[in-house]
Amino acid sequence: MLLEGRSTIERAREQVLVRQSPVDRALLEELAHLPASDVPQLLQLADEVRMQYCGNGIAVEVLYNAKKGGCSEDCNFCSQSARYGSDVDPEPLSSVEGFLEAARDAHERGAGELCIVVAVRGPSAKLLERVCTAVRQIKQLYPLHVAVSLGILTETQIFELLDAGVDKVNHNLETSERYFADVCTTHSYAERWETCQLVKRNGLELCCGGIIGMGETIADRIDFLCALQDLDPQEVPINFLNPRPGTPYQDRSLVEPTEALRFVAMARLALPRALIRFAGGREITLQGLQDLGMRSGASGLVLGNYLTTGGRGDHDDFAMLQRLGFEVMN
């Protein structure tokens, strides 16, 4: 079994580092079933791949929840859905001043990117106008890469975002097409896919990832990675479910740290050029293994405060990056 495991990793190494090509579905399946004792070798390979393709820089991002809660959609993991009795108190869309304050805060905390998030199915004309006004001002004031996460978008809305100077759009597939129907019934995987395609087709950077640990199978995780390979996003944020009280997934178990790191490493081998970013659930899932997490293929992280949950302090994250010899990209 050990020889078989080594052979899988060696073939993955040859594929990604020598042939300069992502691993395919067959190899992903083998990697997903490697015994836990072989996972450290997989993480080491993913770290080498990250270094070869992305270098030593770690991209640091801050999220800004510009409109909290009250969302019409029923995503089972999300405490911002109006359908669940969660602990999130809805707040209306921020003023432009609120956006600017968030940008200043992100810049002063040492982040290179601000992601503006609103809890909606898709933006109204008024919401979009305010976001665009804020982004124009942010781009004049701060050297920040600006991403937005506004839900399902039309092509016309994407043109408006481009015109305002938005750099990147986040829109997650969340999971496999098969399992998505279990996660959400108020919009479809196909709608999410279409927005992602529109973003790419119109020249904005695409940030597209998802959440591990919602109850999906290993096959779902592989399907999810293969779909991401088809989309080829510039960034892949990886969240681990942090079960929120009041949501249908409140009793889900946390992902085992080894499995969380295995998935990050598989994502690096499947998408070697992408910015793979640790996002929500990092601290609660990895706990004392966060240093190892940064050596498992990730090339970015979100600083604590993940829309509806906290995180550890920035000092701990920057100290970790320094300890590991990374450069912070900002």
Ligand code: SF4
């Ligand atoms: S669309 Fe977004 S904000 Fe709304 S419930 Fe789903 S994940 Fe939450």
